[in-house]
Amino acid sequence: MNTHSDMQAGQDTALPGPTTSKTRLVVNGTERVLEVDNRTTLLDALREHLRLTGTKKGCDHGQCGACTCFVNGQRVNSCLSLAVMHDGDEITTIEGLGTPEDMDPLQAAFVAHDGFQCGYCTPGQICSAKATLEELRAGIPSHVTKDLLANPPLSPEEIKERMSGNICRCGAYANILEAVLDVAEAR
């Protein structure tokens, strides 16, 4: 016989102090003021409070990359970050990059190269692709960069390495690479 009480996460409801916080986010250029449960992730603040559901929840543990969006210009796994930590921050989501009628070049390249199937990882892939190109342009090295003193090349190897935090179970990797290279070369 054994007993089971999964974890202690629920106990904190008895802790003193406020359980919600007012948080001001600038999301896709618009100021949004939220009163959120302190436990709310940035991901859930976007999806549930702001109903910006383009940012996806694939694992909620920072393992799949589907929740990738931008905080002050840098990509983050928004499931690993609490909304209250972002008071005053600028958030850019997939919805902020483009619309079906006016797609960002990367969004259009993903369509042109069929860089997805089910589409669930796609917003995260596109945000990571955008960040990958910016990080390469900024000369930031990666695990596969051979010469740390030179600018890393816009090579398939560099792109694949930097995109590897974004899982695509449909296996569209080869097409995603084509899409990213296409945009990289156009720049």
Added chain:
Amino acid sequence: MDFNTAAETNIFDRPKILGKAVPRRDGPLKTTGRAPYAYERHDVAEGQLVGYPLGSAIAKGRILSMDTEAARAAPGVRAIVTTLDMEAMPVPSEMHTAHLFGGDKVEHYHQAIAVVVAETFEQARAATALIKVEYDADEGAEFDLLAAYEKMKDTPVDPEVSKGDFETAFANAAHRIDRTYVTTPQNHAQMEPQATVAAWDENGNVTLWTSNQMIQWAKKAVAKTFEMDVEKVRVDSPYVGGGFGNKLFIRSDVVLAALGAKAAGQPVKLAMPRPFVMNNTTHRAGTVQRIRIGTDAQGKIVALAHEGTSNTLPGGSGEDATNQSQHFYAADTLLIATRLAEMHLPEANAMRAPGEASGLMGLEMAMDEMAEELGMDPVQFRLVNDTDTSPATGKKFSDRNFARCLTEGAERFGWENRNTTPGSRREGDWLIGHGVAGAFRPSPATTSGARVRLQADGRIIVETDMTDIGTGSYTIIAQTVAEAMGMDIEDVEVRLGDSAFPVSSGSGGQFGAVSSTAGAYAACTALRREVARRIGHNDADGLSFARGNVTAGAKETPLVDIAPEGEIVAEDKVKFGSFRKDRMVATFAAHFVEVGVNAWTGEVRVRRMLGVCDAGRIMNPTTALSQVIGGMVMGVGAALSEEIAVDTAKGVFINHDLANYEVPVHADIPEQEVVFLDTLDPVSGPLKSKGVGELGLCGVAGAVANAVYNATGVRAREYPITLDKLLDGLPEV
């Protein structure tokens, strides 16, 4: 429309849009984050509360008590339903094995045992953790497939197929091998975990906005589980974030959301937490496969035995790894047998290419070993054993071009330049190897309906409960309808996934594309007849539909002038006649792989991949290519990294998340090349096409495994082939 004889020349043989690389029609919505998946349907029901599941912490036994007092008192909690509140709900369908909810009996780890409904996700999750459960665990439960196999392997079973005298033929064969291969359990790991929004109305009707491959099955399963009239159930699933079989059937998210909504008197949404998916839902069973092959001196197979053992919950069906071995290669004698090891792991059920995906991991490695035993080129060995007839059934294949897959693949891959001595080719730190494998997967078809609605403005709306799980259904159905009606594809709108629409094949078993496009064609045929009637003809036979016009003799009428007073609605379904079963309708491929294996560490890197596929008419080369390269990626995972680690003491799939269950990532995947043979199969369906979604996975892992052997000289017969299985045998450096 009855499809009772092989298709003759028809409109699809002079296609204007079918077969073209039309971009995925749902692309702009998906790439901009506007396609709404199940958990994101904020707009469909007011006042959605949030449910959170609790899973059993034992694998087998009984629940003695559940203390929900603290959880009920937690902030925001609106309702709690526990499994002890009711008797076991009926198993949802004959294709399910485990109960999804109800009663005190635990059948597997993380079986759903409670749902907590609260105002927010955070509140529901926190309150769920306050539930205290007292269990009586059954210490006699079985969780170890290899141990079960050892106990049962020498007990004779009735073979499924016994053709000729295998034992004598094998004993007298000029060359023979007798090998055992192991595949570990695998998880679908689709990116979108199961999720459902459930709402009941005052008349007891329930609507489920969910993520499901088979809408009609889901609808019936909900009715059966809740013991209610099927007409009171609506299921809607327009966007599905991957399925691979994990969403063929309703799972506990549907049941918990509906129970929670009933208890709370308000709509409830519930998504499975990722760590819940692997143990709560289904997996591909592990297998142990003993394969014996005997040949004559020239390499003709005279004896083939494939005995497969897999795990299953009591009453389930496991993973039948032997199917392809009945049909794929010519064999004078055959012995096919399966054993089910009943144990108490989570439910084994279909995952992409159930059977063949695992079975070819064994068979194609065995073919490689046999070729080596013979001193034959493994491509040549397969060619020698090509057949136009299934040796098990004696039925002819409707169209089989496997030999072309092999020869054209070998040519394109540069097979003649391969490494021929295992472990002998070295480039810097890397041992280089090449491998080939064949692929076989049946291409069934099933009844599928659709409705087409010609609008006053000449546009057409297509409605069918078919799903698009990333497979391209939106796109190929639009192409089919545009082709059949002679219209611009931009004038065709496709609506999918709603049980209010005509019942389709759904997505599974690689039957979806063949069936659902034929169903759309059937509806278009009915519409063409009605259009003919409207312009004064009895039928559409002499009419031509092109460029948005219908032409009768010299008279051309724009479709916009056909229904100015209101839409014309036509509905039909395709039914596939029994003549189709007189032949073996199947798809084929050959996969060629080059790997590098680090000479010091044993790390395996796939360097290039080629797949040559024989799948009839390719309806859209873009979406079909994505299906196949995606299957190849999954095959790399199966070969090298994907393994559900079983805690054989507790019956838990212990690596139940995406960090520890290792699917391939960008860095793992090299250049992939795919060739579709230009073939047509008139027996398959009116469009002469076959499935590709599962074909793309079949055989891939075997090709990778054979390349690893070729690189290292180490034959690892237990998948996945991780470096620990290679290190001891690597060539001296």
